[in-house]
Amino acid sequence: MPHIALYEPEIPPNTGNIARLCxxxxxxxxxxxxxxxxxxxxxxxxxxxxxxxHVELHRHIALDELHKALPRSRFVYLTTKAERPYxxxxxxxxxxxxxxxxxxxxxxxxxKDNAENCLTIPMSNxxxxxxxxxxxxxxxxxxxxxxxxxQ
Numbered sequence: 656m657p658h659i660a661l662y663e664p665e666i667p668p669n670t671g672n673i674a675r676l677c678x679x680x681x682x683x684x685x686x687x688x689x690x691x692x693x694x695x696x697x698x699x700x701x702x703x704x705x706x707x708x709h710v711e712l713h714r715h716i717a718l719d720e721l722h723k724a725l726p727r728s729r730f731v732y733l734t735t736k737a738e739r740p741y742x743x744x745x746x747x748x749x750x751x752x753x754x755x756x757x758x759x760x761x762x763x764x765x766x767k768d769n770a771e772n773c774l775t776i777p778m779s780n781x782x783x784x785x786x787x788x789x790x791x792x793x794x795x796x797x798x799x800x801x802x803x804x805x806q
Contacts, residue, residue: 657799658683658728658751659792660721662765665691665756667698672789678709682796685724685751687715718753718765725751730772733795734761735785737773744774746799757788 659682664670670686677684686694694714700707715721722730728751731744755761766773776786776794786794 656680656682656748657746657796657803658685658725658749659796660685660687660715660730660751660753661788662718662753662761663688663690663756664788665758666788667692668701669757669788671698671701673792674710674712675706676789676793676796677711678706680796680800681711683711683713685713685715685721687718687721687753691756721751725749730769732761732766732769732773733775733791734766734773735775736760736766737770737775739774740777741774741795741798746802748803750799752792752795752799754788754792760785 659673659677661670661673661684664686670690670692674684676682692698713724715724728749729747730751730753732753733741734755753761774795776791778786785791
């Protein structure tokens with residue numbers, strides 16, 4: 656199964672909704688860096704409902720710790736700043752899909768250092784800067800699962 660990594664998430668209900676998505680799909684969730692909330696936050700728990708026992712949750716201090724924890728994974732970075740759409744990527748079982756914080760996205764250095772693995776979700780309305788984090792995770796995760804089940 657692919658992995659989902661949230662780098663410095665800021666909004667508890669988004670992380671809770673993503674945790675519920677991970678529980679439903681059997682996908683491991685990795686939370687990396689400093690969050691904008693406590694992991695025992697009431698709104699985080701409420702968004703995840705009673706599914707928290709079914710979430711394979713991992714915490715990492717920094718991205719390098721995440722990389723060490725998943726030595727066989729390819730890291731795929733989702734950003735509005737990439738040109739390559741997520742639908743052009745051939746997903747593999749061990750891919751780790753990395754999403755940045757809601758208000759600022761992944762740091763430029765990470766994107767620059769990993770340009771060949773940066774993907775975007777195309778949007779037809781240029782006025783809309785980005786999608787909700789939980790929505791974006793769902794879109795890309797289900798494309799990965801669709802591809803993997805087809806193989």
